[in-house]
Amino acid sequence: MKVQRWDASAWAWKSEKLSKVPLFASERFFLDLYCLEPGQSQKPHAHAGCDKVYLVTEGRGRFRVGEVERELGPGEAVMAASGEVHGIENDSGERLVVLTLMAPPPSR
């Protein structure tokens, strides 16, 4: 049994861009921790045939799904269904951590 930590001990940061910490993956999904320093972002994009869920774990940021943008904080989550544009901007002054699911992974 491979136990993976997904709390603060697993967070990792990159000065140049959003850091993606892989937790689990298969041909059916991936589950990552996205760690965003203030000012970092995931630019709006879309995937045909893949659903994505963002679950805010720590901090606050601006989330886009479709044409709607909204600030979300800890304990809030949103889904971008297949084909919906989605992105994150950490426009807060604090670090932002987002548990991110994609099913299936986009590369298959």
Place this chain on the structure above:
Amino acid sequence: MKVQRWDASAWAWKSEKLSKVPLFASERFFLDLYCLEPGQSQKPHAHAGCDKVYLVTEGRGRFRVGEVERELGPGEAVMAASGEVHGIENDSGERLVVLTLMAPPPSR
């Protein structure tokens, strides 16, 4: 944008059995909060063609994946790949909350 809460405000309990709180679902996955009172369990079972991930959010419990059992607590997570037997037993004295992913959902 439908914002779903996944923190303590979303937890719900049933006296007779494990409570499953649905967060998001599609033909590609479901994401639930499993809320287990002390003594409640999800009996060991397996799904062909579906992967499952348990992420412990609150409390402690005994998790089985394959032939291995282990006590997990907050910030720990395990994956049961397609076909692997998996289950949860809340053998602690406290409530247990587990963020649970299945991809794809078993019923399709």
